[in-house]
Amino acid sequence: MHTFPLHPACPDLLRLAPTRFEALLRAEAELVEAENHAERDRFETLNREEEAQQDGRGVTRRTVVTGAAATVTALATAQFATVRASFGATGGGTLIHVFLYGGLDGLSLIAPADDPVLARARPDLLLAGDSLAVGRGFQLTSAFAPLARYLRAGQLGFVPAVSDPRLSRSHFQAADACNLGGLPAETGGRSWLDSLVDALGPGTAFRAVGVGSTLPRSLVGTDAALSLTGVGSLGLNGDARFPAGTEKAIKGLFTDVNHPVEEAVAEGLAALGTARQLAAKPYQPAEGVRYEGIGTSFRTLAQLIKGGANVRVATVGMGGYDTHENQGTGPGGYLYRRLGELASALAAFFDDLGPLAADVTVMVSSEFGRRVAGNRGGTDHGHGGVVAILSGRRLAGSLLGRWDGLERLDSGDVPEYNNMFDVYGSVAQGRFGLTDAEVAKVFPRQRYNPIRLYA
Known part of the structure; x- marks a missing residue:
C-alpha cells in the first residue's frame, strides 16, 4: 500500500514552496508521480504473474508496458489484421x-x-x-x-x-x-x-x-x-x-503465441x-x-x-x-x-x-x-x-x-x-x-x- 504524505490537504504543505499556490502545484505534481510509480508497480506484478502462467512460451509483456498506449493505438489501426501471406508472395497483377x-x-x-x-x-x-x-x-x-x-x-x-x-x-x-x-x-x-x-x-x-x-x-x-x-x-x-520501441514491443508481444x-x-x-x-x-x-x-x-x-x-x-x-x-x-x-x-x-x-x-x-x-x-x-x-x-x-x-x-x-x-x-x-x-x-x-x-x- 502506497501512501502520499504530500497530498495538498497535508498540514506541512507550505514547506514545499513560499506561497500556498506554488505549494499546491508542486504537491499535485508529486502526487501524480507517486501514483504513476504505484501503477507501474501494479503492472510489473501482473506481468510477472502472467509470465509465470505462460510456462516458458516466451511471451514477454513487460516490454510493452512503457509503450502501452502507443501499442494499443497501433494495433487499433488493424493494419496487420488481414495479412496472411509473405510480403510480395502472390501474383496476378x-x-x-x-x-x-x-x-x-x-x-x-x-x-x-x-x-x-x-x-x-x-x-x-x-x-x-x-x-x-x-x-x-x-x-x-x-x-x-x-x-x-x-x-x-x-x-x-x-x-x-x-x-x-x-x-x-x-x-x-x-x-x-x-x-x-x-x-x-x-x-x-x-x-x-x-x-x-x-x-x-x-x-x-x-x-x-x-x-x-x-x-x-x-x-x-x-x-x-x-x-x-x-x-x-x-x-x-x-x-x-x-x-523503434513501439515496433519492438509489438514484435515481442506476438512472438511464440501459437496463434495466427x-x-x-x-x-x-x-x-x-x-x-x-x-x-x-x-x-x-x-x-x-x-x-x-x-x-x-x-x-x-x-x-x-x-x-x-x-x-x-x-x-x-x-x-x-x-x-x-x-x-x-x-x-x-x-x-x-x-x-x-x-x-x-x-x-x-x-x-x-x-x-x-x-x-x-x-x-x-x-x-x-x-x-x-x-x-x-x-x-x-x-x-x-x-x-x-x-x-x-x-x-x-x-x-x-x-x-x-x-x-x-x-x-x-x-x-x-x-x-x-x-x-x-x-x-x-x-x-x-x-x-x-x-x-x-x-x-x-x-x-x-x-x-x-x-x-
Whole structure:
C-alpha cells in the first residue's frame, strides 16, 4: 500500500514552496508521480504473474508496458489484421480504379463522329477536328494525345453509355453506389473493391491501397486497406518519439503465441520495413518520365509496384468534373485541360512501369455522365457515362461494349447500353482471371453479364 504524505490537504504543505499556490502545484505534481510509480508497480506484478502462467512460451509483456498506449493505438489501426501471406508472395497483377468526382461529360471524351444528334444538341461542345480516331466511327478528344501510342497498341479502350438504374442525379448518392457496387442496403455498406480483395485471396499489407489522405469509400469493408499520401507516410501510430520501441514491443508481444495473429503481425512489420526501404532513397522514375498534378498519386503507385509491394487493388480520386458552365471541351478549355492532366499522368505511369505495365490495368470512371444537350456552355447531370480502360493486356478494341446510337435518348440522356457493374466486373475478371460466379459475389443483387473487353 502506497501512501502520499504530500497530498495538498497535508498540514506541512507550505514547506514545499513560499506561497500556498506554488505549494499546491508542486504537491499535485508529486502526487501524480507517486501514483504513476504505484501503477507501474501494479503492472510489473501482473506481468510477472502472467509470465509465470505462460510456462516458458516466451511471451514477454513487460516490454510493452512503457509503450502501452502507443501499442494499443497501433494495433487499433488493424493494419496487420488481414495479412496472411509473405510480403510480395502472390501474383496476378494490379487493378487501379481512378474515380473522377463531379460527373464526367463522356461525350467530351469520346463521341460518334459527325453525329447529327450531337450537332443539334451541343454545337458548341463538339470534339475538335484534331481528335483521335477510335473504333466504330468514334473520335477521342486530343487532350488524350499523350496516350496515343497506347491507343495504337490496343491497350487503351472506352466503354460508352455506361450507367445503372440505381444511380440518381445526386453526386452523393451516385458516387456512393458506384463505390459500393450497389445501394448501401444491398451491399451492407461494404465496397465492391473490398469484396474483390476477398475473391483474390491472401495478400500483403499493400494489397489494397487508396492514394490520398483518407480511406476512400470504395475500399471500406472487412479487409484492411491502407490510405497513403506517399510511401513514406506508412508507419505505426503512437508516440512518434519511440517508433523503434513501439515496433519492438509489438514484435515481442506476438512472438511464440501459437496463434495466427503472430504471422499476421510478422508480415505486417515486414511490410513496414519494406516501406521504409522504399522511402529511404528518393524515388527516381524511368528516364524521361515526369509526374505533375494528379500524376503524383500515380508516382506513389509506381514506386510501390516497382518496389515489389504486390499491390492488388488501388484507388485514385480526381475532382473537378462538375461542369455546369464554361465546360471547355476544345483545346484550351477547362475540361480539356483537366482531361489532358489525367492523360499525361496515365502515360507517365505506364511509361514508368515499363515491362511491369503488362500486369496492370487502370479503369477510369465517374458517378454519372451528363445530359446530351448543352446548357449555356456547360452540361447538367445525366446518365450514360464513359469508362476508360488502360491495360497492359491487349483489349478487344478501342470502342468496347454495346452502342446503339443516339436516335432514342433516355429523358435527354445517353441510354444505358452497358451496365456499370457489368463493366466493373468484366474489367476485374479479365485482369485477375476470375470466374463468373466469383465476380457475381462481388456485386450483391446484381445479375452479372460479362462484357468482352480483352482480346
